[in-house]
Amino acid sequence: MTETPAALNDDDFMKALLDLVIPPSAGALPGAGALGLSSSVAKALQADPDLGPLVEAGAQAVREAASSQHPEGLQGMAPEAGAKVLEAQLATHPLLIMGISRYLFPAYYQHPQVLEGIGEPSRPPFPKGFGVEPTDEELLEKLQERRKKA
Amino acid sequence: MPDEPVGVLVIGAGASGAAFAWSIAEAGMSVLCLDQGPWMKQRDYPSNGLDWEERGMGEFSSSPNVRGLPADYPVNEDESDISTQMFNAVGGSTILWAAHFPRLTPRDFRMKSDDGIGADWPIDYETLEPYFALNDRMMGVSGLAGDPAYPYHEPPLPPLPLGASGNALASGFEKLGWHWWPSDSAILSQEYEGREACINLGPCITGCAQGAKASTDITYWPVAQRKGVQVRAGCRVREITVREDGMADGVLYYDEEGQLREQKAEIVVLACNGIGTPRLLLNSKSKQHPDGLANSSGLVGKNLMFHPYALITGVFDESLHGRRGPMGCSLWSHEFYKTDRSRGFVRGYSFEALRGFGPVQTALWGMIAGLLPWGEDHHRAYARLYDHTASMVAITEDLPEETNTVTLDPELKDANGIPAPKVTYRLSENSRKMLAHAVERATEALTAAGAVETVAEPLLRGAGWHLMGTARMGRDPKTSVVNERGQAHDVKNLFIVDGSIFVTAGGVNPTSTIQALALYVADSIKKNIATLFDDA
Numbered sequence: 001m002t003e004t005p006a007a008l009n010d011d012d013f014m015k016a017l018l019d020l021v022i023p024p025s026a027g028a029l030p031g032a033g034a035l036g037l038s039s040s041v042a043k044a045l046q047a048d049p050d051l052g053p054l055v056e057a058g059a060q061a062v063r064e065a066a067s068s069q070h071p072e073g074l075q076g077m078a079p080e081a082g083a084k085v086l087e088a089q090l091a092t093h094p095l096l097i098m099g100i101s102r103y104l105f106p107a108y109y110q111h112p113q114v115l116e117g118i119g120e121p122s123r124p125p126f127p128k129g130f131g132v133e134p135t136d137e138e139l140l141e142k143l144q145e146r147r148k149k150a
Numbered sequence: 151m152p153d154e155p156v157g158v159l160v161i162g163a164g165a166s167g168a169a170f171a172w173s174i175a176e177a178g179m180s181v182l183c184l185d186q187g188p189w190m191k192q193r194d195y196p197s198n199g200l201d202w203e204e205r206g207m208g209e210f211s212s213s214p215n216v217r218g219l220p221a222d223y224p225v226n227e228d229e230s231d232i233s234t235q236m237f238n239a240v241g242g243s244t245i246l247w248a249a250h251f252p253r254l255t256p257r258d259f260r261m262k263s264d265d266g267i268g269a270d271w272p273i274d275y276e277t278l279e280p281y282f283a284l285n286d287r288m289m290g291v292s293g294l295a296g297d298p299a300y301p302y303h304e305p306p307l308p309p310l311p312l313g314a315s316g317n318a319l320a321s322g323f324e325k326l327g328w329h330w331w332p333s334d335s336a337i338l339s340q341e342y343e344g345r346e347a348c349i350n351l352g353p354c355i356t357g358c359a360q361g362a363k364a365s366t367d368i369t370y371w372p373v374a375q376r377k378g379v380q381v382r383a384g385c386r387v388r389e390i391t392v393r394e395d396g397m398a399d400g401v402l403y404y405d406e407e408g409q410l411r412e413q414k415a416e417i418v419v420l421a422c423n424g425i426g427t428p429r430l431l432l433n434s435k436s437k438q439h440p441d442g443l444a445n446s447s448g449l450v451g452k453n454l455m456f457h458p459y460a461l462i463t464g465v466f467d468e469s470l471h472g473r474r475g476p477m478g479c480s481l482w483s484h485e486f487y488k489t490d491r492s493r494g495f496v497r498g499y500s501f502e503a504l505r506g507f508g509p510v511q512t513a514l515w516g517m518i519a520g521l522l523p524w525g526e527d528h529h530r531a532y533a534r535l536y537d538h539t540a541s542m543v544a545i546t547e548d549l550p551e552e553t554n555t556v557t558l559d560p561e562l563k564d565a566n567g568i569p570a571p572k573v574t575y576r577l578s579e580n581s582r583k584m585l586a587h588a589v590e591r592a593t594e595a596l597t598a599a600g601a602v603e604t605v606a607e608p609l610l611r612g613a614g615w616h617l618m619g620t621a622r623m624g625r626d627p628k629t630s631v632v633n634e635r636g637q638a639h640d641v642k643n644l645f646i647v648d649g650s651i652f653v654t655a656g657g658v659n660p661t662s663t664i665q666a667l668a669l670y671v672a673d674s675i676k677k678n679i680a681t682l683f684d685d686a
Contacts, residue, residue: 025529083525097524098517105513106204115200118509118536125197126359129349130474132313135332139312139320143294143331150298 007059008045008052013066014038016075017059020082021100022108028117035114037107044103051099058093062086156182156380159401159415161387161430163187164242165661166648166668167421168366168374169285173672174419175377177679182413183379184403186386187221187239190367195357203510206356212237212246213612221384223564225425226572232456232614234425234573240383241367243423243615247661248354248478249336249363250502251291253282254663255300257488258656265489265496268550271653272625272634273670275301281666281673286334288373289364289665290342293334299484307339310348315470315540316480319503322599328485333502334662335479336364350475352508363476385411388568389434390418390644396438397683398644404566417675420646421668424454424617427650428556429571431621444621444638444646449631451556451620454575455548455655459613460585461504462592463515463541464601470540472506480505486591487657495583499546499657501592512536519605542595543610544588546581547657548618556620577609585609616660621650635678636671642683647671 007013018041019033045052066074066085074082090096108114112122121128157179160167164185171183196202196210207216212235214222221238237246256275261268279301286305293305309332312320316332323330337354338347348362361368371381384406391412393399400414420427428451434443442450483501490498507515516522516535523531554575562570589606596604624630627639632651638644647668649660656663675682 021524022528023526027529029529079526101514101517101524105517106201106207106510109509109513110200110202110204112200115509118532120509122200124199125202125351125353126195127349129351129360132311132350132475133317133471135309135312136317136320139317139324140294142324143296146298147296150296 006056007063008042008056010063011038012075013063013073014042016082017062017086018100018104020079020086021097021104023079030113032104032108035108035111037104040107041100041103045099051095051102054093054095055099058089058096058099061089061093062096065089153411153413155400155414155416156180157415158182158417158419159184159413160419160421161401162242162421162423162426162648163240163366163371163381164421164423165244165366166664167242167419168370169288169665170419170421170647170668170672171379172288172370172374172377173669174675175374175379177676179416181379182415183381184385184387184401184413185238185240185381185383187237188383189240190245190357192357192359192361195359197351197353197356197359202353202356203508206353210246210356212355212615214238220565223568224562224570226559226562226570230573230575231577231609231611232458232575233612234614234617235612236423236425236617239367240371240381241365244365244661245357245367246355247615249476250478250659251289251334251336251662252482252500252658253300253334253666254656254658254660255487258654261497261654267496269624269629269653272623278663278666278670279303281669282662284669285662285665289336289369290338290345291334291336292339294332297331299329299331299487305334307342310335310337310339310476310479312480313471313475313505315472315505316503318466318470318599319540319542319595320481322595322597323483325598326595328483328595330481330483333479333482335476337476337479338362348476352473352475352477352505354476354478386564386566386568387430388566390430390443392436392438392443392641396641398443398641408566417643417645420644420650421648424620424649425556425571425573427646427648428620429558432558433569439640444631444640444644446640447628447631449622449629452552453550453619453622454554454556454573454617455550455619455652456575456614457545457548457616457655457657458577458581458585459546459610460544460588460592461541461607461610462544462589462596463539463605464596464599465521465535465603466538466540466600467602468600469537470506471537472540473508473537475505477505478502486588493583493587495580495587497547497549497584497657499544499584499588501542501544501588501595504541504543506537506539509536512539521605540596540599542592544585544592545657545659546584546588548655549578549580550619550622550654551578616649616655618649618652618655618660621646622653623651624653635674636667645671645675
């Protein structure tokens with residue numbers, strides 16, 4: 001008998017789940033599942049004694065609900081149908097999305113492909129740094145006037 | 151076997167310990183500083199990598215309880231409305247601070263006289279002014295002279311650029327006719343004393359890889375070491391030891407290998423912040439000082455003050471390029487700083503403008519604020535937020551209350567088995583009213599600046615960066631722990647130079663004042679060295 005892995009360790013399921021949280025955009029941004037973040041997100045959650053069990057329970061509920069509707073489970077469902085399954089579970093697992101996002105957002109929004117997609121250079125801040133707009137001269141003139149009055 | 155005795159032993163190598171050690175080195179005594187943390191390396195700071203925001207939530211979090219590094223000690227915060235923030239390293243919390251650098255104002259030293267509550271300080275702004283100026287030069291402060299909220303002073307460097315977000319917020323204050331001024335910032339707008347200028351990395355609060363932000367490991371300490379001051383990193387003090395006559399004679403500390411060692415000294419100086427200092431005093435019980443060292447008043451650990459913070463963020467239609475530039479340093483406002491009893495509270499608060507959030511923080515903040523959904527609308531909502539936010543924090547003046555305390559936790563201990571501190575802190579009704587007022591006024595300012603939507607967090611629980619009041623200064627030994635020169639009333643060769651000795655908190659970031667106090671205490675010792683212990 002094959003033991004069913006924990007939902008967080010079920011890579012195909014997790015990819016589908018993460019793609020529902022952050023789907024691919026019509027433009028340049030990939031879905032979170034396609035970026036290969038599922039194992040690192042699962043690992044981080046499993047190391048979190050507070051959020052980990054809550055997310056595992058919620059993910060397990062989503063996997064079971066999806067499997068009851070589609071033979072291939074969540075990964076076989078169209079995004080709209082998968083989203084409905086996920087939405088339905090949030091009433092009993094309200095922290096599921098927040099728990100996933102706590103670790104998914106850092107992984108996703110520091111990924112080079114995503115940074116380029118949101119208009120950021122895919123490099124660390126140091127050593128090149130960034131430019132910043134100078135202080136508005138008109139504002140400084142108003143300060144000078146205020147200083148004279150004081 | 152005891153280490154070689156020293157003249158002056160400073161405990162803590164952060165903002166105050168560094169300034170004090172640098173100054174006292176001129177006295178001709180041997181000076182040693184012990185710090186429980188390591189020397190930091192700029193190449194290790196998060197802004198060297200793409201994961202800079204994620205590391206800022208873990209090993210570079212400002213919460214010792216989140217980091218849990220070997221240098222950290224745990225803090226029991228179960229009974230506190232605000233969570234304690236600090237960093238343990240050579241440089242202390244200046245490693246992770248935002249470097250916003252206002253001074254306390256003259257009226258901050260006379261709460262009792264002005265408003266009939268709290269207490270007055272035994273010293274005033276004018277006494278500290280030369281030390282503020284000296285410290286500005288040592289740290290490298292950028293700013294614009296002439297702020298009418300302060301006595302005239304000239305920062306050594308021109309102000310940092312406001313950037314798009316600062317310009318927008320300043321225009322909002324101008325429309326309302328409210329006070330604002332470019333912040334004094336301990337960040338270099340130009341090359342200075344061998345340090346490079348700021349290149350707008352953004353994440354100042356996870357360490358400055360450029361070295362443009364002043365942290366005392368790169369400002370005071372190199373100069374102090376050239377004067378002969380020794381720094382021993384990775385050394386955690388367990389207790390201050392005393393002679394038969396009750397005077398301090400040194401410390402017992404754990405070295406980097408965890409070995410217990412003894413260090414004798416003629417003068418012991420505490421620079422461990424408003425949590426660490428009372429913790430160490432309370433851990434230093436003896437038959438001469440059964441309630442803890444320097445605690446005959448019973449006030450060690452009492453009157454803990456934070457600055458309760460509110461965060462108010464505006465979403466703008468235009469791009470503000472907000473996360474670029476020093477995140478906590480652009481402008482301040484003292485419009486609501488003074489007591490106006492018609493507002494329903496005493497004292498007041500300052501505003502500090504923040505630049506925008508990074509990519510990760512935008513997402514996390516947006517989710518918590520309910521502005522960033524999961525699913526098909528996620529990217530549209532994110533694009534509306536990213537680079538389109540600017541924030542303000544209100545830094546409200548906490549009142550000194552004896553019920554807000556640092557005590558020793560009966561069970562929690564650090565890695566060396568030393569009892570950990572427990573913080574008991576409840577937000578006062580006065581502070582609640584002040585925060586509510588600040589949220590309303592900040593919303594008004596952001597809207598005037600062009601924000602199309604605003605989101606407020608009326609109390610930032612994780613904003614306990616400023617730790618003050620737990621060994622207060624005063625002339626009366628019954629109502630204070632140290633005298634007007636930072637000298638413990640009970641133990642004449644024990645001095646305290648950190649935020650513990652604040653009598654009141656003011657409504658601005660305290661580090662400039664903490665360091666000015668440390669320099670003032672050092673100068674006082676140098677000037678009075680021959681008679682320092684006369685009435686002991």
